[in-house]
Amino acid sequence: MRRRAAGRLIAVVAEATQYIQRHQNNSTIPDRAMKLTSRYSVLFTAATALVALVGCEQAPAPRFHLNPVVMVSNEISPEYQQEVANVLAAMFGTPDAPYALPESGLNQQRLTLAAGAAWSDKQGVDRGLYRKHCVHCHGINGDGRGPTARFLNPYPRDYRQGVFKFKTTFNPAKPTDADLRRVLNNGVPGTSMPSFSLLTESEVDALLEYVKYLSIRGEMETKLAQYVYDELGEAEKEDENGNPVLDEDGNPVMERPPFDPATNPEQGEVVKEILTEVMAPWQEASDQVIVPAEDGIPEDNRTPEEIGESVAKGRELFYGTKANCFTCHGPTGLGDGQQNDYDIWSKEQKAFQDATAQLQESIVSQQKEIARLGREGKETDEEEAKLAADEATLALRQPVAHSFYPIRNAIPRNLRKGVYRGGRRRLDLYCRVSAGIAGTPMPGVGAAAPGAQGTLSDEEIWNVVDYVLNLPYEPASNPQPALPWNSDQIAN
Amino acid sequence: MPSASTPLPSRWPHRWAWALACATFPLVWWGGFVTATGSGMAFKDWLTSDGVFMPIYPWLSSTGDKFIEHGHRLLGMLAGMLTIALVVSLYLGEPRRWVRRYGVALLIGVIAQGVLGGMRVVLDERLLALIHGCTGPLFFAAAAGMIPVTSRRWLAESTPADESSPSATTSMATPKLLRLAILTAVLAYLQLVVGAVVRHSPLMLTEGAPRIFQIAVYFHLLLAAAVTFHVLLLAHKCFWGRVCRTPALSLALLIGLQLLLGVSTWMMKYGFPQWAARFVGETGHFNRADDLASAVIVTAHGAVGSLIVALAVVVALRVGRQIGFPHPASRPSSVRIAGVLA
Numbered sequence: 001m002r003r004r005a006a007g008r009l010i011a012v013v014a015e016a017t018q019y020i021q022r023h024q025n026n027s028t029i030p031d032r033a034m035k036l037t038s039r040y041s042v043l044f045t046a047a048t049a050l051v052a053l054v055g056c057e058q059a060p061a062p063r064f065h066l067n068p069v070v071m072v073s074n075e076i077s078p079e080y081q082q083e084v085a086n087v088l089a090a091m092f093g094t095p096d097a098p099y100a101l102p103e104s105g106l107n108q109q110r111l112t113l114a115a116g117a118a119w120s121d122k123q124g125v126d127r128g129l130y131r132k133h134c135v136h137c138h139g140i141n142g143d144g145r146g147p148t149a150r151f152l153n154p155y156p157r158d159y160r161q162g163v164f165k166f167k168t169t170f171n172p173a174k175p176t177d178a179d180l181r182r183v184l185n186n187g188v189p190g191t192s193m194p195s196f197s198l199l200t201e202s203e204v205d206a207l208l209e210y211v212k213y214l215s216i217r218g219e220m221e222t223k224l225a226q227y228v229y230d231e232l233g234e235a236e237k238e239d240e241n242g243n244p245v246l247d248e249d250g251n252p253v254m255e256r257p258p259f260d261p262a263t264n265p266e267q268g269e270v271v272k273e274i275l276t277e278v279m280a281p282w283q284e285a286s287d288q289v290i291v292p293a294e295d296g297i298p299e300d301n302r303t304p305e306e307i308g309e310s311v312a313k314g315r316e317l318f319y320g321t322k323a324n325c326f327t328c329h330g331p332t333g334l335g336d337g338q339q340n341d342y343d344i345w346s347k348e349q350k351a352f353q354d355a356t357a358q359l360q361e362s363i364v365s366q367q368k369e370i371a372r373l374g375r376e377g378k379e380t381d382e383e384e385a386k387l388a389a390d391e392a393t394l395a396l397r398q399p400v401a402h403s404f405y406p407i408r409n410a411i412p413r414n415l416r417k418g419v420y421r422g423g424r425r426r427l428d429l430y431c432r433v434s435a436g437i438a439g440t441p442m443p444g445v446g447a448a449a450p451g452a453q454g455t456l457s458d459e460e461i462w463n464v465v466d467y468v469l470n471l472p473y474e475p476a477s478n479p480q481p482a483l484p485w486n487s488d489q490i491a492n
Numbered sequence: 493m494p495s496a497s498t499p500l501p502s503r504w505p506h507r508w509a510w511a512l513a514c515a516t517f518p519l520v521w522w523g524g525f526v527t528a529t530g531s532g533m534a535f536k537d538w539l540t541s542d543g544v545f546m547p548i549y550p551w552l553s554s555t556g557d558k559f560i561e562h563g564h565r566l567l568g569m570l571a572g573m574l575t576i577a578l579v580v581s582l583y584l585g586e587p588r589r590w591v592r593r594y595g596v597a598l599l600i601g602v603i604a605q606g607v608l609g610g611m612r613v614v615l616d617e618r619l620l621a622l623i624h625g626c627t628g629p630l631f632f633a634a635a636a637g638m639i640p641v642t643s644r645r646w647l648a649e650s651t652p653a654d655e656s657s658p659s660a661t662t663s664m665a666t667p668k669l670l671r672l673a674i675l676t677a678v679l680a681y682l683q684l685v686v687g688a689v690v691r692h693s694p695l696m697l698t699e700g701a702p703r704i705f706q707i708a709v710y711f712h713l714l715l716a717a718a719v720t721f722h723v724l725l726l727a728h729k730c731f732w733g734r735v736c737r738t739p740a741l742s743l744a745l746l747i748g749l750q751l752l753l754g755v756s757t758w759m760m761k762y763g764f765p766q767w768a769a770r771f772v773g774e775t776g777h778f779n780r781a782d783d784l785a786s787a788v789i790v791t792a793h794g795a796v797g798s799l800i801v802a803l804a805v806v807v808a809l810r811v812g813r814q815i816g817f818p819h820p821a822s823r824p825s826s827v828r829i830a831g832v833l834a
Contacts, residue, residue, distance in 0.1 A: 062697040117616055119533035120557055122542050132530045133781055136694030147694040147705040187778040192763040194779040417774040
């Protein structure tokens, strides 16, 4: 249909070109020049139309891609990868048609609103919100590798680990809907993550549902890959009595048990269990909210003296070894302490790259070893088989390792600027200090779980919050009560 | 080819040409605005808007993306009608055949551009949006070029025998200057195309999109330097050579504005660039999606880009005219052409 239209278009254009050529005799220079341009404008139009049609033919429907790091590091074979992809597609659908499993508790209506191509229906309801607002940074898979990601610092969030930084829950817990809504409404100031406060409430709800969906899907993918790695794989075929089946030459027959929960009830159960495991923390998030003790919350009408006293206490704690803030945020709060750590997203990639580099080194030494054995006239069959296997693994790992964007350190915040990415309310800072910032090196000094005992008491945390809020106004040359352990390193 | 004795052509083509250019510039703006606000797919149909034939769609009572997108469609129709009027007036009162043909080319262009925009909607294809965004400014530049061509001044300059006329004695237009003007126009247009790629490729969902975006960004920066250099050089030469000073000076001012807008556009979309963050440190700066101010800035960057191309085209045409491009008798044409293209 489209092809026929293209054919007709080309015919019309050709005719027009011929017409212009036919009427091109006895002309002067500008005449000819103008004709030339008019001819080229026709040709240009034709070329445009052609390129456009080619483009249409080639753009396939967007689909989710498997996480290469997870697949390669779990050594999932192509057959199993396809099966994992099938299982994920059956459970979660596609970017155009997401499916909310009833067990997942996700809201199908919201997902449908957020997914698919961006357009607006006759009632003026915007659809395809994720692809309109988020995909260029967070990517179609929610892997934080949208086209613009390379140029952004910090990189956009990879949702697939299910870890979020700015939330009111305990460190390992998931964010609540309200937390995600706050991030969407406020953006993350100081980063490229914009505020979506101009979107309607239902649009924001749809988007946060979709973030959760991508997150759950990503966690599920990792867990399924681990399951396949642990439980499935090519094995020797066994008969009913558990004895290995042998072929004519007496070698064991190998078989690959397929990963297909739809036909294998046992696997079906396992997949259900994994889903419950992934879902549980999301469903329990609202029980994991940090609630500062009522009586510990500082009053709004404190006198300057009271505040000053609290700030002084907080200062002591900040530079003390109990809270240890200065080791990272530096002796002056400039964020110039320990700067060589990584967040979990970088750590995963760094570990992958390091392992790949190691494998490469080991291959080189194996090659040397084989050469040595060969010179000594010894058998090298076993070594060569291992080398071939390692080389095959390396060939799989290297393209993945090269596809990462430059890995960056997690730099502690410069607290003298008064910029707080997770919000500037005192309660926001309380949650940051108490729970730390999940996924980053920043540890929490409050309770790690409901009812637990933290390193600092509630009151002490409020003191630290007061001090942090006061830091931008404190002269940087104020003498420090304790010298940081690495002050000599910083000086150099 | 009109000689000095040809009666003066009608003034109407010139007026229509102005009207067309004046309608096309907002059209380019509005088109950019459609992209900036993500309104391109406000309707899934074309030639109709939500099933209503375009001219009778209740535009003024629509809101949000539908208002923006339908406004663009209506403005596009207006540009189409003005082009028709221009062509009609050319065929009624313009003796130069090549100018009439120029008009017809414009008409073909405006129709093609409309169809392209329609296909972008019907097929919901980013690539078509990108191409539509590149050909729009091309049409604008071509429409703007019609203004000097149909002007009285153009005809007045066609009397090379009159050596005493001020333009002939003071003008320093040379083939070299023409070459510079053409080069500037081409570079500025190339920059526009690359800019369109920078703008649209993030929303493409193909595997190669990140690569395309990254390359386009670097290329866009490189070309920004090249275009700035050429525009300033052109303005300098035109100013001291007393050749179409007004457009040349406007170009110089616009390029400054354009650089500012470019930096702002990046900030409005992605915050401080990575390298700048090192100097400014932590900032509480954050963007607001769908914010009107940022949409206007982003759009202005594209629109000013088209204006730069259009002005460069106008300068090129007028310089070409002043060195006697349409007077093959004065010098062997092949020499001149070689001089221009060398």
